[in-house]
Amino acid sequence: MAATKAHVSEEKIQAVQRIAKLVDDYPIIAVVDMQNLPARNLASMRKKLRDKVVIGMAKKRIILKALEQSKKEGIGGLTQHMKGSPALLFTRDNPFALFKTLKANQSKAPIKGGQIAPYDLVVPAGPTSFPPGPIIGELGQLGIKAGIDQGKVVIKQDAVLARAGQPVSDKAAAFLTRMGIEPMRIGLNLTVTYENGEITPGQFLDIDEEKFMRDLQACVMEAKSLALNAAIPNKDNIDTLIQKAHYDAAGLALEANLITDENGREILSKAYYQAMGVAKYLPADMQAEMGAQVAVAAPAAAEAAPEKEEKEEDAAAGLGSLFG
Secondary structure, three states: OOOOOOOOOHHHHHHHHHHHHHHHHOOEEEEEEOOOOOHHHHHHHHHHHOOOEEEEOOOHHHHHHHHHHOOOOOHHHHHHHOOOOEEEEEEOOOHHHHHHHHHHOOEEEOOOOOOEOOOOEEEOOEEOOOOOOOHHHHHHHOOOOEEEEOOEEEEOOOEEEEOOOOEOOHHHHHHHHHOOOOOEEEOOEEEEEEEOOEEEEHHHHOOOHHHHHHHHHHHHHHHHHHHHHOOOOOOOOHHHHHHHHHHHHHHHHHHOOOOOOOOHHHHHHHHHHHHHHHHOOOOHHHHHHHHHHHHHHHHHHHHHHHHHHHHHHHHHHHHHHHHO
């Protein structure tokens, strides 16, 4: 007996073909979870994203079937991230810009009993607007220490009503709502993105742009400093390195008494003062003889001394402007 073939409606076939075509046409594909997303919020998101993003909505089985038909490298990896109420987003924008757009269009909402806490849900210490009454007993059941001050209920210390990743009780959810604490974010929660065969988790796309720019600027400054100190030439520091090399070479030549066109007078002046320093330890007759010989060089040395001081000041100012 021949096996009967399951009937597949034309509507489902067309839905698979529609999603499959979008998968093949767009370079960036994202999986989002639309669980707990109200219809009015979805309509608002569609309107805001209309020019940048195409939302591919269908039953999970249809989406999986459409992904199976695609020949894109690694596209099958998306099937592992179909959780909750999945949908696909298709865009030509980069994944980081897509994540930023979705995050910017999310809105706050109170949490409901049974939902998972996105982070530790804390009721802060301080005064409330509640008058004394049954609320004191409710707070006690939730483990919140409270008292009365000036006719109002006061929470004495911070209280954690639910830990991150744990379900929230109905009572805790109701009290958080009364306190105006809205920990949930309503919108399209991006799970992963696909681009050129690579799948990137959504949390890696959440970039603090201001911090990123500060870190980038700090890296640039550190790289410039390293290149300058290590004498690694590039188009930004070559002039500074040449000037530094010039001053270093001039200082070395002067220290080693290597006479050049630029330092002749300075070396002569240095030799004169060194000779005068030695002369005072010589016998009187030798001092007289040496004094006569040095007298010839004295005018030149005296003339060079102010010039030497002026050059040293210019050099110091130059280096100060370079490294100050």
